Amino acid sequence: MSSLLIDLEAAFSFPVSSVPQVRVRSLDTNLGTTQISVEAEPPLSPQRSATLLKQISSIPKLAAVTPASRLEIRPAPDRASSGTSPLDSLTGGLPRGCLTEICGPDSSGRTSLLLSALAAGTRREEVCTLIDVSDAFHPHSAAAAGVNLERLLWIRCGANTQSSLSRKRRNPTSLEEWERRRVEDPVEQALRAADLLLQSSGFGMVAIDLAGVPLKMARRIPLTTWFRFRRAVENTPTILLVIGQQSCAQSCASLSLQLQKSVLSSRFSVPSEPSPNPQETFGEPCPSHTKLLNGLEIQVEILRSSTERKPVQSTSAFATKTAWTA
């Protein structure tokens, strides 16, 4: 049996003026039943105590109190394929209704994974959105990755050319100008757009590309923003995917992946007959026009997974291919 002390006047606005002597009440919960006992000084008569208990039991808010022992376990989120089988086998897929973060340095395969996830999403006939903070999206790469471009909403953040026309007329030191500059900040635009899209609902995936944003700017995004995003996608089938250089969402991300390109991962090769001698394959003796970029070798590590306490395997490696070798 557990006991909980409740000040009824403060918690439920229960009028205690009718019983001025009663100051402390106790709520006892016992696995399925809720027992309320009243302590008063001086002790109440049984009839008055019963009346008081009846009144307290009729408080709707009190009836809605659920003992901690009866709280339901939150169901595991549905998983959607990321479009990359090694990543799916490592993480089980991208969790729906959660925030997933993929971070890594340049040329670590973040964008390749993003396009792969977008391709998988559009193959499922979902409507996907890419909020491109640094306007770095390459449409031909997306087409080669299999993204259905008709189902992809591309939002290119940056200065609004229309509103910047009248910039000369403004006093740059005025508050209005500062507000305008804040609005034209690509990161701010991306966050506002993400807010609107998540409130709009109905999207299979909302991806925010922060990979081109300097780290110091990405770190300025308040944690409350990510918390709000997480709450917005909760209980929806939307996958909120964020790629960046380092983890920004911190504990708000349900799944956080760190990518790292292998030190020697850039796979240049001779298209026709690869030489067994590595010096001939990668070194100077082999002319550059006979070499070909075949892809990247990526290593991925699970930094955080809220759904899996202790993953069986936390790292994996896979290779990417290029559009001309696919």
Place this chain on the structure above:
Amino acid sequence: MPFACIFVPDFPVEAVLRAAPELRTQSVAVLEGKPPLQKVFATNEQARAIGVESGMTKIQVEPWTELVLRPRSSLQETAAHAALLDCAQSFSPRVEDTAPDTVLLDLSGLESLFGSLPKIACEIGRRTSDLGLEANVATAFNPDTAMFAARGFPGVTVIPEGKEAERLGNLPLDVLFPDLAEPEASKSTANFLETFDLWGVRNLRALCALPEVALSERLGQHGVRLQQLARGLISRTLVPVEPALVFEEAMELDHPLVLLEPLAFLLAHMLDQVCARLAARALAAQELRLQLELDSGFHFVDDLDCHPERGVFEHSEGPMHIAAAASGSSATRSSRATRDSRHFTRTLQLPVPMLDAKVFLKLLQLDLKAHPPGAPILKVHLAAEPAQPRNVQGGLFLPPTPEPEKLELTLARIAGMVGEDKVGSLQLLDSHRPEAFRMQRFSPAEPKGEKEKTNDAPSSAPVTALRMFRPPLRAKVTLHDGKPKHVVCPKRKEIHGQILWMAGPWRSSGDWWEQDGWSRDEWDIAMQSCGADTPVRQSIFARQTSVAGRQSSGKLLALSHQLSAKEQSPVDCQSTSKSSLALYRLVHDLLSGQWFVEGTYD
């Protein structure tokens, strides 16, 4: 065969009140004529109660302070008449356009749909009221009787078959002459009324009681016809009209409107009316056209280097406001110009047919905020292009898609933030020119179901993506034997160093027959990235890399040594912990001879 008549008393006043329903409780008079010779053309019941009559001059009625004077608007009367026809068409396909204030409709066969005749009449009255018109509705078994009843009795009137003469008996003789209220009423009508007045015949019952032969001898066949009409004995066929599917609302403003916020109130009311009319015809809007007639003699402020339409209205977070037009700080920094009378038109193409006035209003507000009209507004004209409403059957196993109304609103808001040309889906062009794509409106197709899904299995190797630098970064490249050896990018400090590996060049060119031809060499290069803000995370990777290096084959080991030696070079990077290998696409523009870093493989 039952018929119904919808009659709007004081139609010119009702047309004005439809656009301004807040005046419905006040005394209103509609003026006609050119100033200063304006006369009262029509009044409502409250105005007549205080003594205002048609034909009075404006000077005569101005002493009534509680009287609201409005000019007669042909645009509003046209819109009100169209609304009346829409209301009738929503009940019956056989509608006669008898007069601007009168519409007759055939009710035969409608009992099974709407119930008894009193129910139909009440429903017609309710729907007319929804369209902003207070009308009299009457049903009878011949059209003329229904029309006389609607003209004579307020509210809803139902006349059973055979009781026409009895029910119409108390009506005055004026109802037999619909053109009596008009100033150009014929002389014969006046003569008839005068004659009946001399005979002491002042209502239809007295007219019905006259002997038919004697009446024929004195007034001819026209007198007999009038008597038969009063008895309800004449039945005629309707002349049905097929009103065009034109849904337009217009409003003329007494004073030029300079703020967009009050304009939103007007638009909200007009959109409500348009949507009500569309709903009455079971249609939706596919396109909205807003036409604003602007003040012709307005002097506006315009920057020389700005878009012409952005002259007067300043764009701010709050409501649009007009800048100092004739004086003030803005005027001192700007040139002035005078525009002739012009129309400002905005067209909203909707992705799917919609019928939500609130969504329309918000879309128009966002559009006007992005494209302000630039001068005070004198007249507002709103038109909707009708289309069949969208009928979509949802599926339990179909993926969720955004609601079109919400999506359109969200896209409009985002477009107002980042620019219209930066939101949408993209379409690849049939060209090898770099960046050969164009943005287009985002309108995803409805999901087709699982049968259409193909190639759903995840790939074991995703396609390497290229991240673009827009615009491309100009680079200083040191060549060695015609090949790039060292790259320095002034705008990106991390792109600085010696090229470790490269592949290329891949030459391409096109459009040489046009002025904007292009020719370039592409190189795929690998170099160390010395990003100051991208520290390599000391994680399990570092340990694995070292282990892999020791356990790998000779090729990997040899290259590992090669890279390790270069990583520790003080020239390329300050610290090995802050360096990483990055792949870039280097482009040599053969026409200009300049080098660019176009993107990075990621």
